[in-house]
Amino acid sequence: MQISTDIGTWIAAIATIGIMSFAFKDNPLYKLVENVYVGVSAGHALVLGWINIRDRGIEPLTSKGDWQVLVPLALGVLLYTRYSKRIAWLSRFPLAILVGIGTGLAIRGTIGSQIVSQVKSTILPLNSVNNILIVLGTLGVLTYFFFSVEHTGALKHVSVFGRYIMMVSFGAAFGSTVMGRMALFIGRLHFLYANWLGIIK
């Protein structure tokens, strides 16, 4: 057993134990580590933001004389007009651009990946139990979300079948998530026992 003498490992170990201690109960060490973690994450996000402004805004303007980048730089500054009640409405313009870009990209991405490709992949030859199950399951789930007609008679049975298929999906999603989180937890325990305490190799 050889305990680490690296200061970085010690800080990481204290942070890990601090966050893990929340499983026992809320405590001052957890709160301190949590706040430091939020601070570091926010600081890191700020650095990434600054790099984007520098590389995509300031750099093209100063080295290439690309004047069009003045538009987003000015719009970015307009976001800060929120702090003055008189001109706060100006911050709506950059927000509108962000919302427009986000919505436009989401719609076009959704059409391609979530609708067209999924529908295409569902058009399968009904020559095996698995294929039949995929087609009926997909139709069942879609029927479950179809609220324009009351679910009675045959439609009710299709909708209930869709709900059972969704339950399998939720179970699978839950199982995968728990497995992933457990893998992370084992990784943290390995860090504590191997890298920090040196109990295991």
Added chain:
Amino acid sequence: MRRELPVALAFAVGVLMIVSFFFTSEPLVEAAKTVQNWGVIIAAFALGLASVNLIQIHARRIIRGKGLDWLYSGALIFSMIGIALLGIVRGPTHRTYQFWFDALFVPGQATVYAMTGFFIASAAYRAFRVRNLDAAILLLSAAVLMLGNVPIGEKIWSQFPVIGDWLMNIPNLAGQRGMLIGAGIGGIASGLRVLLGIEKSYLGGSSS
């Protein structure tokens, strides 16, 4: 005008993004690329705004907070400004920046996500209590999938991995597909409401 103009701007930008995807006109694609680049720059400014907001909230907690609130909020502001200054002045590849990133951010993120496993398990205990057929299917599916993915599952019954794979690739696929298509249609409807100015909550509450 103070509300209508931003709505019109959001509509124009949104339509440009959609249209540029379906038509291969060079000027249209270039315009969409430029506007996307603008979006990245504006979003970066928004991060600054978020940080100012965070500092305001925690400065208030330092002044008016109870107990050790001053310590927690002080630590947050100090670590945020410290890391930000280090990254901006010396760059994110600098040795000191990397040290703090590896010592605090990496273990913090991994442990926070790891701990959510316990909260998911505790939520599952409440949700999975077999009260009806739906809950039973959910429980069975999750249990089989997990057993199929760990070595002990195969030791208990060699068919667990096979059934786990089948669950993942057939019924789960059908369910995910149905939900993706349904959510996609819903997302497009919500997006169109935003672009057409029916949904304007992002502009804030004031009507002036």
